[in-house]
Amino acid sequence: DAGVIQSPRHEVTEMGQEVTLRCKPISGHNSLFWYRQTMMRGLELLIYFNNNVPIDDSGMPEDRFSAKMPNASFSTLKIQPSEPRDSAVYFCASSPGGLGEKLFFGSGTQLSVL
């Protein structure tokens, strides 16, 4: 298996633009997580899906952030409009079970909002 695949690897955009990050989880994994990593705050859970259903989005910072999982093999995280403080590395992770102990992370998307 190729692991969790994220795209793009790098995204540079201007404030106010829409940003869409993409994730393909490991086949057979039924849990998907979006995390954000910054130096100041470390890794923060944004949203958790189980069997394609959003279970907990309490970590989504604002209404500007939204996430979807239309099927078991694809998820998106959208920021609209983007702001400089959204600059961070965004990770998608999947897990074979409903518990988050053993996560498999993608390589992340480095987002820079100018």
Add this chain to the structure above:
Amino acid sequence: QKEVEQDPGPLSVPEGAIVSLNCTYSNSAFQYFMWYRQYSRKGPELLMYTYSSGNKEDGRFTAQVDKSSKYISLFIRDSQPSDSATYLCAFSGGSNYKLTFGKGTLLTVNP
């Protein structure tokens, strides 16, 4: 008091040294204890996973948990340059899907 505290380092050691990485936590509900390793420009990968107090060994790596002191450690024996990475401790409350991560310790092993 922060829920998880981890010394950010950086920690620099010579090849072959024994490395000790540590985290303290305050949440008594944590039942699962993990260490993730994160190479530069990569996502974290699970390195060690345990749920009981005591030691768990895997090759050159030993994870130690002291629930009474709310303290976990990761020891790396005979450290190698390939061990250079950021090490993050992580905790889970069992049935809770949320992991709580430390901010990570940056380790450099010099040849």
